[in-house]
Amino acid sequence: MKAERKLLKARADLLLHQPFFGSLCLRMNPVEDRASSSAWTDGKTFGYNPYYIEKLSGSQVEGLLAHTIMHPACQHHKRRNGRDERIWNMACDHSINWILLEAGFDLPDGYLDDEKYHGKTAEDIFTELNKEFDQEGNPGLHNRTGITVRTFLLFHFRSQ
Structure with missing residues (x-):
């Protein structure tokens, strides 16, 4: 199934099964971006x-949309305040994926979810994560599981 059709179906399914997420999803304009490795949003x-979309199952596309x-x-874009992107x-x-999983979403492989961060704010999680990584921001650093930081950045929010 082509990516565009898969996205349309996932959006319709979100409206039917998860109307809160579906209504928010309809506010964003889907735009093909072959330069992106996966997906992103700027809020609009x-x-x-x-x-990337073609490789995902329909339920994973729904999860990706809900995550995004x-x-x-x-309001993650308004709360960053100059922190390392x-x-x-x-x-x-970390602050949203556990909520989505509890809501029954199927997220694409590579998502971040650590029980120790459940219920914490993004700011608190950032403080803890920042201690785990090199202050110079080396992209090849490994977290406590041995997976590089780059591996986890499958979908992201672009600051406006």
Whole structure:
């Protein structure tokens, strides 16, 4: 199934099964972005790589959409306050993914979810994550599981 059709179906399914997320999703304009490795949003646009979308199951596309809309819904772009963008995105992912999983979403492989961060704010998670990584922000640093930071940045929020 082509990426555009898969996205349309996922948006319709969100409206039917998860109307809160579905209504938020309709506020974003989907735009193909082959330069992106996966998907992103600036709060108004849902940018996606069609090849990435085509690899996902329908339920994973729904999860990706729900994940992506949670960033502007939680005002992550307004709360960054100059923090390191990569670590901030990871903290924000930790703060929302467990909520999505509890709501029954199927997230694409590579999502961040650590039980120790459940119920914590993105700011608190950022403080903890920032201690774990090199202050110089080396992209090849490993977290406590041995997976590089870069591995987790599958979908992200772009600051406006």
